[in-house]
Amino acid sequence: MTRPPRRARAVDVAAHAGVSVATVSFVVNGKAEGRVSPATRLRVLDAIAALGYVTDASARALATGRRRQVALLAHDMTNPFTAQVAAGAAAGIAEATEGTGHLLLLLGSDETGPDVEPVGAATVDGVLINYPGTLPAGRPDLPVVHLDDPAAGGHQVSMDVEVGARELARHLAGLGHRRVLYLGTPRPWSTFAQRRDAFAAELAAVAPGAVVLDDRCDIDLAAGVQLAGEHAQRWLADGVTAVVAATDLQAIGVLAGLAAAGVQVPGRLSVAAFDDIPFAAVSAPPLTTVALPARELGRRGAVLLAGVIAGDRTEPGDPVVLPARLVVRDSTGPAC
């Protein structure tokens, strides 16, 4: 790439147009009205064009090659829900920047969460956070949008998991289930607490005396397989007739573990979950689940973040809450 020996600055524009730097500043910042005559304003604009002076902050950063990108901090890209969030966020960034922006990916491990350190040094304009955590010190100015973490505060896009959880509770209560195992996760994420609490509250409301037992495992196919293999007989001995998992990944693992243990679904146990990843439709049996719009979560988050970066929104407004709905398939049936 060829490059001019020196990039034009406001002082060059001022000299070229025969005005003060303050006048240039008024013009480029849209404050010429009442301060700069139309003729002078035209002269400044001509000078800007002649010298190739870049005025817009984002365009300036792009021109100097410093930014025009946001980071996505996420836990695990091999989780299909997260992958959909990332795909949506990449689409949202492209949409908001007319194809000139891109998504930077920061991933964590099971133990540590994403490595947020790079954000301190990285040349990003903002951050999408899809795990429970905060930015490292030193960048309090960096625009942030939290995804699916309603307790995070600040700018956020979340999903109405409570509406979905209550719908699922009514569905299972209507099938006669009164003893439900709720399979949570070890991750201290507000969305997971919200799912469980709304489910338990609604079940208690529509089926007084119903009991929710709690267990937990990693958000992982293998963890679900292992848990079901080890605990299925105890669940049945405890009178449990339905298992609700916090995520499809756990539930699909549980289905495989129950199949291996010879436990019929939904004959002996009903199984349901949250997310509706594409695999939920082809599990055996196909999974009843609360559909959460992962891709739209990422897309809307990216568009909101672009607005925050552009200065369109400085104070957090009402959080964006995307709808959730129950999808009933074959993994839930009458309590035995």
Add this chain to the structure above:
Amino acid sequence: MTRPPRRARAVDVAAHAGVSVATVSFVVNGKAEGRVSPATRLRVLDAIAALGYVTDASARALATGRRRQVALLAHDMTNPFTAQVAAGAAAGIAEATEGTGHLLLLLGSDETGPDVEPVGAATVDGVLINYPGTLPAGRPDLPVVHLDDPAAGGHQVSMDVEVGARELARHLAGLGHRRVLYLGTPRPWSTFAQRRDAFAAELAAVAPGAVVLDDRCDIDLAAGVQLAGEHAQRWLADGVTAVVAATDLQAIGVLAGLAAAGVQVPGRLSVAAFDDIPFAAVSAPPLTTVALPARELGRRGAVLLAGVIAGDRTEPGDPVVLPARLVVRDSTGPAC
């Protein structure tokens, strides 16, 4: 990394060689022809080598910490194989840069492939390409590593899909299968051609007279479900006893479609594929598949790219080929 107190600059090279800075510039920018005598050009190149002057724009940016990121061009992050490649690439970049580098994500749609335009403007040091395509014009200098695209040439990391395909052919031949439907993809990707051709060649070698029929569908659960739903009866009428899909995603869809159509697997039809994504182990029945190391593909690609960027490797060496192996599960059985 230790660093000399001051990095050599063009002016140092000029002084060392006894020429002007303009002459150095002509040489390093490939414009010496007709301007600089061969003897002078050699003297400049000697000075460059002696002073460790870094001429490559990418390496210079990396060393001065202005970029420190690479792009991954991929088709679809919601494909679990691609997501694993991305997770591996992020880990590889972190490894190669001691945690200071990051991965930039560029995704394509079904129709268009990744939007490669941003790479022209983006501040990346190099690109990992996990789809069949080339970079946009204007960046011929950008280091590139191709992943899983053996026909791409240049720096690349691939997997021994041929060994896996032949192992699968022998497995099915040993079970008595002589009429196999091979389910390819519409994507013109050399890895897919290699899988199909190696499978067909080995089947013909070990089971003379065996027939491979061809069909294709998108790499997508829903496409597999639909294809199996529409074609299963025709496959059976044609005497097909096994279906081999180019990817697990297609095969898991086919399994769901066959279940919905009441076709027993492996009783009436055996089903096998390539990839071994985590869902292959929990499909119904669990899927026989050629395990391909997606995560390691991304990781090794990123480490190789870092080496190319650092200038450790300028000419492509032997391609890195990672091992593949057949994982036999319950979806394949004796031909009926």
